[in-house]
Amino acid sequence: MKIRTTLFVGLLAATLSGSAWAAVTAKFAVTLPEKSHQGQGVAKFVELVKAKSNGEIDIKPYYSGALGNDVQVTSALQGGTIEFTVPQTTTLTGMVKAYEILDFPFLFKNSEQAEKVLDGPVGQKLLETLPAHGLVGLAYWENGFFNATNSKHPIAKVEDFEGLKFRSIQAKITQETIKALGANPVPLAVPELYTALETRTIDGQGTPNAVIAALKLYEVQKYLSITRHSYGAFIPLVSKAFWDKLTPEQQKILKDSAVEARTYQRQVARAQAQSAKETMAKHGMEINEVSDAEHDRMRERVQPVWQMFIPSVGQDLFDQVQAELK
Numbered sequence: 001m002k003i004r005t006t007l008f009v010g011l012l013a014a015t016l017s018g019s020a021w022a023a024v025t026a027k028f029a030v031t032l033p034e035k036s037h038q039g040q041g042v043a044k045f046v047e048l049v050k051a052k053s054n055g056e057i058d059i060k061p062y063y064s065g066a067l068g069n070d071v072q073v074t075s076a077l078q079g080g081t082i083e084f085t086v087p088q089t090t091t092l093t094g095m096v097k098a099y100e101i102l103d104f105p106f107l108f109k110n111s112e113q114a115e116k117v118l119d120g121p122v123g124q125k126l127l128e129t130l131p132a133h134g135l136v137g138l139a140y141w142e143n144g145f146f147n148a149t150n151s152k153h154p155i156a157k158v159e160d161f162e163g164l165k166f167r168s169i170q171a172k173i174t175q176e177t178i179k180a181l182g183a184n185p186v187p188l189a190v191p192e193l194y195t196a197l198e199t200r201t202i203d204g205q206g207t208p209n210a211v212i213a214a215l216k217l218y219e220v221q222k223y224l225s226i227t228r229h230s231y232g233a234f235i236p237l238v239s240k241a242f243w244d245k246l247t248p249e250q251q252k253i254l255k256d257s258a259v260e261a262r263t264y265q266r267q268v269a270r271a272q273a274q275s276a277k278e279t280m281a282k283h284g285m286e287i288n289e290v291s292d293a294e295h296d297r298m299r300e301r302v303q304p305v306w307q308m309f310i311p312s313v314g315q316d317l318f319d320q321v322q323a324e325l326k
Contacts, residue, residue, distance in 0.1 A: 024053075024250065026083035026242065028061040029073035037210060037272050038086060038234055039063050041141050041265030045236065048257035057250060059084065078134035080241035086234045088143055090171055096129045101313040101321055104306055105177040106299035108231045108325075111142070111270070117324055118233055122317070136238040138258035142269040143208055143232030148225045149217055150204025151197065154288045155225035158182070158298045167193060167205035173309055177229070180302045190215070197221055208232060210269070213276035218283040226289045229298065234265075 028046065032038040039061075046059045067073050070087035077085055092099045101107075101122075108114040117123060118140040127137040148155050150164055161181040168175045168185035178185040186202045196202045197220040204221070206229060212218070236258045243251065281287055290298070310318050 022056075024057045024246070026057070026059045027067065028059050028084035028086075029067040029076070029082050030061050030063045030086065031065050031070055031073075032063070033214075034061070034063045036214065037142070037144075037265060037269035040268045041234070041236075041261055042086060044264045045257050045261040048260055049253060052253045052257060053250065057253065074135070074237065077237055077239040080134075080239050083239050083242040084237065086141065086236045089140075089233050089235050090169070092130070092135075092235070093171065093173075095133045096126070097312045098126055098129060098314060098317055100173055100309055101126075101317055102233060103171065103173050103230065104309065105173075105180075105229055105302040106295070107321070108145075109228075109295075111145075111266075113325055114142075114231050114233065115266075117321055120324060122321055122324060125317070125320075130237070131240055134240045136240050136243045138236045138238060138255055139262045141234040141236065141262055142266045143234050144210060144269050144273050145228040146206045146208055146230040146232060147212070148204055148206045148227045148229065149212060149221040149223060149285075150225075151200065151220070151222050152203050154223045154286060155227060156288055156290060157294045158301050160225075164204050165202040167196065167202050173305065174230075176305045176308060177302055180305050181229075181298065182301075193217070194220060206230070208273060209276040209280070210272040213279050218280045218285045222284075222286060224277075224280055224285045224287045226287070227298065228290070228295065236261075 028042055030039055030042050034040070034043065042061050046061060049057050049059055067082060068076065070085070070091045073082055073085040074087055074091055076082040089099050089102050093103065108117070123140055130137045150166075152164060153160060155161060158181060161183045164183040165186050166178045166183040167188045168178055170187055175185040175187070183204075186196075188196055188202065193205060194215060194217065197205065197217060205217070206227070207215075209224075212224065238254060246254075277287065
C-alpha cells in the first residue's frame, strides 16, 4: 500500500506541474557580463526555458567568465562537466575547420546577409558537424561587426592600415587578414589589450563597438573607423552528454528557446552597438565611416586570404555561401 501511495503522489505532482519529466538543473558559462548583449541573450534564453518547461529545466548562468574562458568552457562541455556556453564561432575552428568560413574578412556587407547565411542551410550544415565533437549547437546569435580603432589616424582607405601595429587573436586567418591590409599583427589576449594600447606597444585593434566601449578603449585610442571588416556570431552550445539525457520534448524546448531568444539578442546587440558609438563620441573619439567604394577596395585587398582558406573550409561550402549572398 505504501508503494502504491508513493507512486500515486509522484504521478499527481507530475500531473499538476504539467509533465512527468524529472527536474533538470544545469550550468551556463557566459564570458561577458550580465548586461552585455551576450549576457542578456542568455538571460532571455534561461527565462524562456523555465517558462516552456514549467520550471522543470533550471539553468543557472555564470557571467563574466566565472567558469573560464571560451576555450576552457567549450572543452568542459565536451567533457560533460558544464552543460551550456555561448562562445563566438571562431572558438570552434580548431575542431571544425568549416567554421572558418564565418571568419572570412569582409564576407558580409550587412547584418541581413549574415542572418541569411547563418539562419539558412549553411548555418544548419555547420551545426550538424558538432555532435561528433561532443557538442550540440542551438542557433546563432550576434556579437556584431568588428571595427578598427587606433592612435595614429583615421582609417578611411585601405592604405591607412599600412604600417600599423594591430592587435590580433591567435587565429591564423585573422593574422593573415591584418597582413593583407598592410598592418603588422601582434597576438594579444584581451586582458593585455588596454595596457598595450596605453603604452603604444601596439597602435590599434578591431572589435565590435560594444566591446570597445565596455573595455573603455576610448581612453587609450583616438580614432574609431567603421570598417566592418569582420562579423562575429555567437553560438549557444549544449554538452552532448547532457543533451542525450533529455527527452525529445526537453530538447525541443531548448532549441525553440534559443531561436526565440535570437531575435531579442540581436536587437540588444544592435542597440548596444549604436549606443556604444555615441558613448565613445562623447568621450572624444573621432569616428569616421568608411565609404562603400573604399570598403569594396578593402574587400578586394583581402581576396588572397580567401583563396588561402577556401581549401580548409571546402570549395562546396564556400560556393554555397557565395550563392546565398548573391
